[in-house]
Amino acid sequence: MDLSELKKESDLSFDIANAKKNALERAESRKLIVYNYSIFSADPETINLVNVLKQHFDTFIILDNNSNPCKIDNPDEFLNILIQRNQEALNEYHRLYETLKRKS
């Protein structure tokens, strides 16, 4: 067993795992949006909540990331922004993930 080779493998594996974590954190930052003066994350929970509520109400209230209420007057517009930002962030993460996969 070549220990130096194993050490190299181990270091590389750590670097790749860390790069993934950092890229995921970058994606989380990119998901942040300000809509109607409130701060939201374009995460699955918000997207699903807005999608469900808009099927029942023309306008509705949801809580922003600081747990303050925000009236959503145009659910279609808001949902569209959320989805776009979510996919922008995740496409970037996916691109980096594929690069890292080739290295490992």
Next chain:
Amino acid sequence: MSAGVLIYCFDTDKIKYHLTTNFCIKQIKQHLSLPVTVVTNLATKDYIQGADSFEIIENKKGNKRFYKGEIIDWFNLERSNAYEYSPYDITILLDSDYFVYTDNLLQLLDSKYDFLLHNKVFDLTGRSTFEYKNKSLIDLVWATVTIFKKNSKTKKIFDLIKHIQNNYQYFCNLYRIDFKNYRNDYAFAIALHQLNIKDFIPIKMSMLPADANIMEIDSYNIKFRWLNSFGTLQKQDVHVLNKEIPFNV
């Protein structure tokens, strides 16, 4: 409504803060396109490039900190005056070692919040270097990026921070803070606690610890090394704590 960035920069014997400030300004111009005001002293002003305006002051001295095994000067006693120094209606108050690589901060200027900063951080080296839970009775906040509007509410916050700064040892004892030299992060945390303000920038601030060596840096990425580990950052705003940054590489 005017908006801009306020940065403090005072060179010390050990650290030429103007180098990080100049890079910080360059990044702001590239990614945020906002005017930049630098609060500085006469000795440092001539070295600063790219700022739109200056606030020249004679900065308070006397505070020290531990950095890489040495006790060094820490000219951090002017941040509580940011409300007065800022010429903008909405200000992004930035540490000169916070480098923006995205326009993420821009949208926060449109929020309803009068005063925002981070209360969570993320260690880019994969450790938990910034775990301060057992260092005080109060949760730490980070004054590195502070977004504030000028109004009577934020004036009170800054007035309270000044009061805390003037009586820092008392508040250190009250909150059992295990960091006796004045630190803005704790002064801001105490002020927000006293005023019961619980609104924050709801993402983690990315941090590169002081023991992470910066190998390369340019307008688009940072390459760093920590022990045998290497990393590259792109399109990610970052707070760099190591002050030996090879800007000319």
